[in-house]
Amino acid sequence: GENVEQHPSTLSVQEGDSAVIKCTYSDSASNYFPWYKQELGKRPQLIIDIRSNVGEKKDQRIAVTLNKTAKHFSLHITETQPEDSAVYFCAASIGDYKLSFGAGTTVTVRA
Amino acid sequence: DAGVIQSPRHEVTEMGQEVTLRCKPISGHNSLFWYRQTMMRGLELLIYFNNNVPIDDSGMPEDRFSAKMPNASFSTLKIQPSEPRDSAVYFCASSTDSNQPQHFGDGTRLSIL
Numbered sequence: 001g002e003n004v005e006q007h008p009s010t011l012s013v014q015e016g017d018s019a020v021i022k023c024t025y026s027d028s029a030s031n032y033f034p035w036y037k038q039e040l041g042k043r044p045q046l047i048i049d050i051r052s053n054v055g056e057k058k059d060q061r062i063a064v065t066l067n068k069t070a071k072h073f074s075l076h077i078t079e080t081q082p083e084d085s086a087v088y089f090c091a092a093s094i095g096d097y098k099l100s101f102g103a104g105t106t107v108t109v110r111a
Numbered sequence: 112d113a114g115v116i117q118s119p120r121h122e123v124t125e126m127g128q129e130v131t132l133r134c135k136p137i138s139g140h141n142s143l144f145w146y147r148q149t150m151m152r153g154l155e156l157l158i159y160f161n162n163n164v165p166i167d168d169s170g171m172p173e174d175r176f177s178a179k180m181p182n183a184s185f186s187t188l189k190i191q192p193s194e195p196r197d198s199a200v201y202f203c204a205s206s207t208d209s210n211q212p213q214h215f216g217d218g219t220r221l222s223i224l
Contacts, residue, residue: 032210043202043215044154089154097142097166097209101154 004092006102014110019077021105023090026071032093033066033073038104039086047088048075080109113137115216117203123222129191132219135184136205144213145178145188146202154202160186161209193223 006023013019025033034049050057050064050073057064061080066073073092077084087106091099116135124130136143145157159167160180168178175194180186190197200220204213 034212036215043217046212046214049212093210097159097161098156099213103153 004090004100004102006090006105008105009103010106010108012108012110013080015080015082017080019075019080019084019107019109021075021088021090021107022072023074023092023102024070024072025092025100027092027094027100028071030071030092030094032099033064034091034099035062035064035075036089036091036101037086038089044089077107080107082109082111085109115203115205115214117201117216117219119219120217121220121222123224124193125224126194127192128223129189130193130197130221130223132188132201132203132221134186134188134203134216136186136203137214138184139207140205140214141183141208142206142211142213143180143186144204144206145186146204146215148200148202148218157188157201195223197221198223 004023004025031052035047036044037047038044048059048062048064050066061078063076085108087104089104090102094100118133141162143160147155147157157170158178163180176190178188200218202215202218204215206213
């Protein structure tokens with residue numbers, strides 16, 4: 001199958017705390033895993049991605065980890081700020097060009 | 112870099128009318144994707160072009176939907192005739208090549224009355 005499951009569907013955190021979103025995928029051939037942030041009424045914006053030859057990648061307050069054996073990957077946001085509030089989508093590559101997207105996680109950062 | 116440019120941003124029309132959505136990919140990008148986003152079904156790939164050639168249109172819902180890419184800098188998605196269930200946000204995305212980061216346009220919010 002091509003399903004990507006994403007959890008949780010909603011996440012509320014206190015400003016300054018960390019947020020973690022987890023995704024699992026089913027296609028063992030998937031080798032590219034991007035994460036998108038979508039603010040209300042805006043476009044999905046690529047925030048970080050990882051390929052299967054890497055286990056972890058970090059960009060300032062955002063990090064992604066990948067466990068190929070378990071077929072899951074996670075997004076970690078540290079020191080959350082109100083502007084981090086958005087819907088976050090994970091995705092996994094299917095074949096040479098397709099992306100299978102998770103259902104999204106609505107993150108709310110409480111001030 | 113202007114990013115992926117879509118027009119119109121909003122479209123409201125009556126069912127039965129023809130709708131044409133437009134997309135200009137990022138210059139130099141060889142791959143172009145049309146997506147539809149709804150609350151119920153999330154982000155769905157409708158069609159994928161590589162070097163202006165449609166590679167995969169398996170996501171196009173039915174024959175009422177068609178897409179073209181006459182050149183490297185322009186693509187259209189057409190719905191004729193439109194139906195209320197076509198109401199959604201339609202995104203165009205482009206990438207330098209297949210399986211490279213996809214960059215989305217601002218989308219067209221389509222409402223069919």
